[in-house]
Amino acid sequence: MRILHTADWHFGKTLEGRNRIAxxxxxVDELITLCEKEAVDLVLMAGDVYQTVNPSAEAEALFYRALDGLSAGGARGVVVIAGNHDNAQRINAAGPLADKAGITLLGLPKDSVALTSQTATERGVSELEQRVERVDGGVGFVELKIPGCKESAVVAAVPYPSEGRLNEVLSETLDEEQMQQSYNKRIGELFQELAGHFRDDTVNLLMSHLYVNGGIESESEVQIQIGGAYAVSPDVFPQAAHYVALGHLHRPQDVKGAKVPVRYSGSPLAYSFSEEGQKKSVTLIDALPGQPVSIREVSLQSGKPLVEWNATEGIAQVEQWVADGRDGNAWIDLKVHVQTGLDLENIHYLRDLHPGFVHIHPILPVADGDTETSSEENRDRPSVDEMFRRFFEERTGGAQADDELVELFLSLVAEEEADAASNADDGQGDDGDTRQGHSDKTDDSHKTEDSKEVGA
Structure with a gap:
């Protein structure tokens, strides 16, 4: 049986307001083609279908198109679980239609999977043999019979298991260490309970959306733990599993210290400049009952690269790079060294120069007696427009401020700065440096449903 593991699609996620639905x-097209080329029997999507709990219509339409193409008319198995970004009920909502195509959708950790509704007599044996069939199922697990495979797959699926979504009080204390121990213990118990459905004659798979201690994070992920309270240790995964498919971390990586193969497939696109240079991929697994699995990472070609430009020679150097066609199809984090900052006219000019500029960071000379600021510190310091975009998104439930609105806000800020500078010249202001360069860096944020989920 050949299995494809993917996760963290984040449909609807933007890059500082830049639409990435295309x-x-x-x-999606590349993934469907890959499944056909590699003769994939079963697709595991390990959570975070969407970026927000209230996705756009175009994000939902893309998800349904992905399900339709991946299922191959019911001939290929597909199992999708909700991540911390997803509304669990929204993931489940398409269940009645998905069931007919052999697609299993699970929103909550204790959701139950029903068996295939029609019998072989009702549908005809020849038709049934060509479609995925649920031959067993219950709370948190499903057994799938897949066309062309002699063996069945038992999939134990645990969508994002927060305390709220488990609907359990896992600790009576707020002590972080005890909370972490209680959470780790409960998740381990849950995995072991589900592993009771694994058999020697089946391919046994576990999938979940959570953070394992030791995993390498990126800026684009929204934390799903308070300190370490929502993290688990690598030894919670049952040894009876042939493979554990995880979602949440955007960098493709194996989980070190686990007793079975445990892996994050990573996100299909780079969603922040902290992921610059990461090679995005999906994971292919070949599995047979009673044998170790074979794991292969397959690189993806979709999406624009995220790159950094450091124009030490100022705007003229940026102009030359653009004229040379450098990174013409990329999203760019631009640092431009200038003497007196960048005004709105400069920013407009640079944006018209290259549509891929996302962040524009003015790098000013270091004054005598000042301590030089590192590039990383300069990148991480939010500017006025970044804070406005973040504020607007939080107050509107995920909507993005368009460039015209941001420019209007910045013009008001510029007027305030001019007034402050005038007052300072008259001896009425303070001694603070009023020079402020504008940049466009922000992290997509959202509010999750559970009281203990933490937004970035």
Whole structure:
């Protein structure tokens, strides 16, 4: 049996307000083609279908198109679980239609999977043999009979298991260490309970959306733990599993210290500049009952690269790079060294120069007696427009401020700065440096449903 593991699609996620739905659609097409080329029997999507709990219509349409293409008319198995970004009920909502195509959708950790509704007599044996069939199922697990495979797959699926979504009080204390121990113990127990459905004659798979201690994080992920309270240790995974498919971390990586193969497939696109240079991929697994699995990472080609430009020679150097066609199809984090900052006219000029500029960081000379600020510190310091974009998104439940609105806000800020500078010249202001360069860096944020989920 050949299994494809993917996760963290984040349909609807933008890059500082830049729409990426076309890149995400390109990924969907590539994934469907890959499944056909590699003769994939079963697709595991380990959570975070969407970026927000209230996704746009175009994000939902893309998800349904992905399900339709991946299922191959019911001939290929597909199992999708909700991540911390997803509304669990929204993931489940398409269940009645998905069931007919052999697609299993699970929103909550204790959701139950029903068996295939029609019998072989009702549908005809020849038709049934060509479609995925649920031959067993219950709370948190499903057994799938897949056309062309002699063996069945038992999939134990645990969507994002927060305390709220488990609907359990896991600790009576707020002590972080005890909370972490209680959470780790409960998740381990849950995995072991589900592993009771694994058999020697089946391919046994576990999938979940959570953070394992030791995993390498990126800026684009929204934390799903308070300190370490929502993290688990690598030894919670049952040894009876042939493979454990995880979602949440955007960098493709194996989980070190686990007694079975445990892996994050990573996100299909780079969603922040902290992921610059990461090679995005999906994971292919070949599995047979009673044998170790074979794991292969397959690189993806979809999406624009995220790159950094450091124009030490100022705007003229940026102009030359653009004229040379450098990184013409990329999203760019631009640092431009200037003497007196960048005004709105400069920013407009640079944005018209290259549509891929996302962040524009003015790098000013270091004054005598000042301590030089590192590039990383300069990148991480939010500017006025970044804070406004973040504020607007939080107050509107995920909507993005368009460039015209941001420019209007910045013009008001510029007027205030001019007034403050005038007052300072008259001896009425303070001694603070009023020079402020504008940049466009922000992290997509959202509010999750559970009281203990933490937004970035």
């Amino acid at each position: 890149e995400q659609a390109e990924f």
